[in-house]
Amino acid sequence: MRPRRCDLRRQLVDVIHDDVTFTVAERTFAPRTGFESAFQRDRRPCTAAERQATRDILASVRSELIALVSELSDPLLDWEDPERVLPSYASWRSVRQLAWHVVDTESRYYLPCTGLGYREPTESLFDELVQSAAHVDAVVQSMPADVVRTTEAGEVWTSTKLLRRLAWHERGELAVMRDLAAKARRALGK
Secondary structure, eight states: OHHHHHHHHHHHHHHHSSOOOOOOOOOOOOSSTTOOOOOTGGGSOOOHHHHHHHHHHHHHHHHHHHHHHHHSOHHHHHOOOTTOOOOTTOOOOSHHHHHHHHHHHIIIIIHHHTTSOOOOOOSOHHHHHHHHHHHHHHHHHHSOTTOEEEOTTSOEEEHHHHHHHHHHHHHHHHHHHHHHHHHHHHHHTO
16 A cells, blocks of 8 residues: 555655645545445535535546547557556556546446436547536536435445545546556657
C-alpha cells in the first residue's frame, strides 16, 4: 500500500508545487477486491458546494480528455504498452479503450449503482465523451442530496460517494492516458 501513497503524494506535489502530507481520516476494509466501500462521510447528504466542485472538475477534465483524444491518430489511440501490468479484470489497454472505460464507468456503472439510471452508449467515442458528460452533469445537478442505495452485491452507494468517485476517476485515468500517449509517440516515432 505504501507505494500507492507515495505515488499519490508525488502526483499532488507535481500539481500543487508544494509538499503534501497525508492524514488517514478513516479506514474501511472491503470483503473482496472490487468491492466499493462507502466512507462515513459518504453516508451524509452531499452539499451544494460538493456538487458544484464535482461539476467543475468533470467539465475541466472532460475538455482535456476530448482534446487529447482529438489530437491522437488511430495508431496512437490504439497502441498498447506491452510492459503495462493490469489487474485481471482490466481490459482497457489503449488510450481509446481507457476513454471508453471512463464513459462506461460514469454512465453505465456509477449511475446505475446509485440507482440513477443507465445510459445506452453511442457508437462514436467523440459523441460518447460529449453526451455522457452532459448526461452525468444533468444527473449530478438534479439528483437528491441524500440518495442511499445498496446493490445486490451489498455495496452502499450514495449521492456523496457518487460525487467522490466521479471527481476522482476521470482525473486519474486522464493521467494514465497522457503517459500512454507519450509512450505511444515514442514507440511509433510520431
